Amino acid sequence: MYRQIKDLPFEQQAEKITRDLVRIRSVNGTHGEVDIAARLEAIIRSFPFFKNHPDLVWTQRLKGDKLGRKNVFALLESGVPTDKTVIYHGHTDTVGTSDFGGIESFALDPDYLQTFFKNYDKDADTKADAVSGDWLFGRGALDMKSGDAVHLSNLLYYSDHRGELSGNLLVMFNPVEENDHKGVIEAVEELIRLRRERHLTYLLAINGDFVSPLYKGDPHRYVYTGSAGKLLGCFYIRGREAHVGETFSGIDPTWIAGRINTALNNNMDAAEKIPGEVILPPSCLYQRDSKPFYNVQTAGAAYLYFNYFLYERSPEDVLRQLESAAQAACQDLEVFLKKQYTKFSGNCGLKADPPDWSTLVMTYEAFAEEARTTGVDVEEVTEKTVQIHPSEDFRRISYRIIEALEAAAKDYRPKVIVFFAPPYCPHNYLRAEIDAERRCDDLLDRMLVKTGKKTGELFAKKRFFPYLADSSYLAMNETEEETNEIIENFPGWGRMYSIPTDRIRRLNIPVVDMGVYGKKAHTWMERVYKPYSFGVLPRLIRGMTEGVLSGTSGT
Structure with a gap:
């Protein structure tokens, strides 16, 4: 060459x-x-x-x-x-x-x-x-x-x-x-x-x-x-299956997923507020239910995740926003179904008490800790799940880990688990x-002015x-405490995926x-x-x- x-x-x-x-x-x-x-x-x-x-x-x-x-x-x-x-x-x-x-x-x-x-x-x-x-x-x-x-x-x-x-x-x-x-x-x-x-x-x-x-x-x-950094903000939504002939007895996880999607997807109210910067909202990258084929049973679970850009806010802030969106969706579902059930029962003359449509919301960290209290070896279940699916997509394995822990704990309560999945970009x-960073920034300002005068380019920094x-x-601006918030809510961290956060901080x-x-x-x-x-x-x-x-x- x-x-x-x-x-x-x-x-x-x-x-x-x-x-x-x-x-x-x-x-x-x-x-x-x-x-x-x-x-x-x-x-x-x-x-x-x-x-x-x-x-x-x-x-x-x-x-x-x-x-x-x-x-x-x-x-x-x-x-x-x-x-x-x-x-x-x-x-x-x-x-x-x-x-x-x-x-x-x-x-x-x-x-x-x-x-x-x-x-x-x-x-x-x-x-x-x-x-x-x-x-x-x-x-x-x-x-x-x-x-x-x-x-x-x-x-x-x-x-x-x-x-x-x-x-x-x-x-x-x-x-x-x-x-x-x-x-x-x-x-x-x-x-x-x-x-x-x-x-x-x-x-x-x-x-x-x-x-x-x-x-x-x-x-x-x-x-x-x-x-900009990135987190994949994820939801695992466990509903309650029902025959479509008894649809009000169930909790449809796709309804909750849809509500969360509406609340977050491309919604600038969910984005950071930094004047003058190109700040993007969450965007949905995946939405599916768990049904592998057609039948007349409502879905048992749904999967949903979003691209989250990180600018100044911490991972904990993102986690709290995920929880809040899930809680609002679950509350909306309960209000909606109560209203619809009233209309339904009035129409057909039923006088039975309405079903319980309450749905838990928890972080993966809280879910895993709860599983441990029932005697589940979370680390062993995680390891076995990763080994069974060695070449599967990282994101899908994350959901498989949660489902394996559910099965081990025999916990099939309606719930939404919020967590993070790969990739994570600091x-x-x-x-x-x-000082060293400020000097680079000041030098860049001078270089852009000098070059702009010479070439006529209109630069913006x-x-x-x-x-x-x-x-x-x-380099990464997240503190050790902030990255720990990610790790604790990241199924399979260190087994199927990790990044060298300590080494990145050492490089800086x-x-x-x-x-x-x-x-x-x-x-x-x-x-x-x-x-x-x-x-x-x-x-x-x-x-x-x-x-x-x-x-x-x-x-």
Whole structure:
């Protein structure tokens, strides 16, 4: 690759690398994630500096990964011994390509897609972008192979101009970002090892993940000084089955699930209140009942979970909101059924007392503790459940654990159990009260003003990257007490899923997202804007890198 890009103008180098990476189908959960790691390693090893220092390029295979996926690392050491280090990082996987429909076979062909969209009359904005020639199309072009290419082009630049760096540059590329972030989670241990063995001080981590306009006609280029966190807020709803001919004798868990969904799903009243930030409400990712086939019995249980972004609030706040929504739904059900039963009994002349429609609400922690008091070995039941279903989806296993504990405790009371399930992304942002983080923030302000005056870009800085990102696992603002609230209400934590919270706190690397700019990520119209992404952004990142490394050492 070095021979193909060494004589190109700088603005064309990142585009050339992007096209090379887009051609590799690296869909999450496929062998393509192995292929893209091999290609990235080969590109880096083609640079003259790394040909002369092959030991400074290496990979880390993910533990127990059946595909053999790897993290890729490269360390460009300063010409003068120093501990000061900046990290560039990006993810290598993409979402699938089925959304391309009839042209799926061309999903990795930017030239074909540009020609196609030049003649596409069903979306004027996409057509105009294709006609302009300023946009590069293709799966992964925006999210985020162009960001990886920018990091590689800057790595190449600095490997040829080491005198411009007053510190070290560590570049890492991670798989498995699009679902469970397994790549960067395992990279945490490698970063700690490097810090210990090579005596590195990590001053800043720069993610190149994409940014997009936030509304039609939005002129801003966004830069984010932190990452939103994520919890999966879950409900297990145990009802009381009934024949449809005796429907009022039961408690329908789907009714409760529907009420909870209405209360939380896309409801800004359930979102955090932080002026000026892109704050999103809970969104429903799963809603099912337990019936495997048709019959005339109402459902015995229902399953429901929501994506919850964390910005400033604690996990305990989320848990309390889940409980409150469940309690309100159960109370509404009781009032509703009493009213309907009155109408029903009056119509048919029944004079019997109405059934009991009360429904308990409890956290998983309280449910597990109650099961222990009846003699249930919660840990043993959990272990057996995980072993029986070794390859099942993490979320489904969480529900299976609760159902196994119910069976062991012989507890089939109508109830709603609120809990958390994978993945868990910590949240972080640059804090004014931390000197090293405040200096990074101040430097970024200066760099955005300087670059804006030079290029005419209209920059806007916000704290929370609005999409989920690997940056969440390089620092965390949650306290130990707050993460304990998650762990105690997380079925199977440490068996089927966990993250190294203590190690992440030990790393505590300030993070920013300085991403490529584009539109329609995760859709077949995905595209990256070349003039900014390949021209302005790489230089902006270099300015930030040099400013951080030439400043006072961080913590």
